[in-house]
Amino acid sequence: MKAVAVYPGKPHSIHLREIEPPQLDSIPGGRGVLVRSLEIGVDATDREINEALYGNAPTGFDYLVLGHESFGIVEAVGPNVKDLQPGDYVSCTVRRPGGSIYDQIGRNDITSEETYYERGINLRHGFLTERWVDDCEFMVKVPKQLKHLGVLSEPASVCAKAIEQAYLAQQRLQVWKPEVAYVMGSGQIGLLSTMMLRLKGLEVYTVARSRKAGNKKAEIAEAYGATYVSTAETPLDQLVKQTSKPQLIVEATGSSQLAFQAMEVLSHNGALVWTSITGGQGTATVPSDKINLEWVLGNKLLVGSVNGNRRHFELGIQALAHGELAFPGVTEKLLTTRVDGLENYAELIRRLVEDKEAIKVYLRVTSD
16 A cells, blocks of 8 residues: 655655555454545645654654645444444544543643654654544544535644634633734634634734735635735734734744744733744744743733644534635635645645645545
8 A cells, every 4th residue: 555654864755655554453442443545735744754853753663654634535434433434524633642641531632741642743654645544533524515625624623722722721811802813824724723713703914924916825814804914015013003912813934933023012911822833943032031021011821732632623624614604615725736646745745845825735645
């Protein structure tokens, strides 16, 4: 069976290889679900793993099968699987339990252990293959009516969790009700966060570097009812003067420098959620005394949010469905860049790295 993999620690080692087909009975307790891959998304995480910035192979292997954004169709289920059947569309969560108390209660997305297990990222093979199998505990059904957006299930879960974490943490304030939000970045996470915050009724400013004219990302953000702002045209400090300081910021730029810059514009009692994963050794100079003073006196909150558990996947899929009703046909425009066939892995990674206009790059493995 074909799969796309890398040799972790070896830069630019992405390759096509043969692996053993998955077995339904490899999952104990009759809880296995065998899935045929339909579409698998890739993002900056896959690019950085291929650049050897992070990622490790499972024990006993010298390679790691890539792919953490899954969407497929169920082909077979174990005898103790009750909620899924062949023909169902599914996505699958990414992180697998370790040994901490959080892992034991089903919150492996916030494990307290230094070592984590993520399919396609660290110590567990991913989904960029013809078929895969997993425990039904980690499977999330995608409604047939949403199958055209199924490959966005994982990124939608990231956004849903990030926003939920901010609201949960801000219960400390008892009466927190944000009105103005900034979304930093206009990639898939930025645009899906824009959509979800608009569904909550917030006044949203989607902030990115690219100029607005002729910009597809700007068109999508504004189709969601947000205001797109190019920092090349309106610097962040000038935007704040026009809008007042935001009570909520979702940072999704992939730049640690901009993540810290967001700290300088948050309002008193505001919440800033970092979602960027920045592999590498970059450094930035920040006005640390000023930030420290304003954050302490202003009761500001910083939350790091990554990965989602099953419930976050369900919330993300619900948001995709709600978005289809509120903004018909808009979310599908994120699916800019499709590559067909596992054998075209080189084109997949090339488009991911080089295509600056791409929003969602994904591979169609098979058709249903």
